[in-house]
Amino acid sequence: MIDITGDSRVITSNQQGLNEKLDEVVLKHLQHDFKKPYQTHTLQAFKEVEKWVEQQGKPIIFDSCCGVGESTYHIAKAHPEAIVLGMDKSADRLSKHPNDNEEVIQTLDNYRLLQVNLNDFWRLAVEAEWTLSHHYLLYPNPWPKAKHLQRRWHG
Template sequence: MSDANSRSIVSNQDGLHDKLDEIVNKHLTAQFKKPIAAHTQTAFDQVNEEVQAFTGPLILDSCCGVGESTANLAKRHPDALVIGIDKSSHRLDKHEVEYKQTDSGHYILVQADLNDFWRLAVAANWQPTHHYLLYPNPWPKAKHIQRRWHGAAIFPFIVKLGGRLEVRSNWDIYVKEFAHALYLAGQETQVELYESEEAITPFERKYWASGQQSHRLVIDLD
């Protein structure tokens, strides 16, 4: 498939999900007690050693896919340690072949489940200066609302991680729902169109080549 024919999001939702408030408020007041998976604990412990030893800014690139965005963010923030996290080893394995950048920046790629990784990062008192969520899986069917990060039980931990959070999607409803969930958590932000001369993820490049727009929110959670 060429870069220029990425399909648009198709959803049976034409606005915010009608259960969004109920779901988010439930997660904001409940305790998330799911046990941490052993493989994510191991991966986190290894990375945490580097994080604790590092004295510069910490940046998270969650759902980093093949890690092209992670490498690009490291280039833009040469004084920072950038950590890209994705659950798919298949996607991460492509990085060395196609996307690795060695000219500047310091970054690490980690295979882990973010439902566990974010909780471990909060418990370890990580304080990222920036947290990027670039084009997460939109789960556009209404019945999958709780698979979207803002509708998931882990959502309060995204807020607790703090830093400058940036969420981008080619589906405006995803970002609008995320902004509304943040509002329910006491954090107010706006959704805007995002344009740039340079795409920093393969999805971003593909969407723009197909004439699709990017929507984003940026908020300082500290």
């Protein structure tokens, strides 16, 4: 068992190292086209932010699974030369971002928070030929058990 502690709850996993089925799962997915239709809310969010991204003409940074957007704010502050897209599937978590802070709004206009399906958004970004300068996935794996491999991003 692996225990990882920090500011968040304790994450416990019965998996040591790489998952024994990782190669099999990845190879299976590589042999078939992914044909799932885009979710409407994600397609709409992409179209809206795509215009802003093109207008900025700056390097693009993704902050995937950003939760309340605190990490997105700090990444944007650390990278004023870039635009940062903080994305999460939960509208509830994103609504907790302190976006009514006038000082933040006036000093940082290089980030946006988006409620999207990440798989769909990433596919749209690839189709639009976006090149990222950075991509952050900062939060612990919410599916730590070995049997949950296919719930993880890479599975």
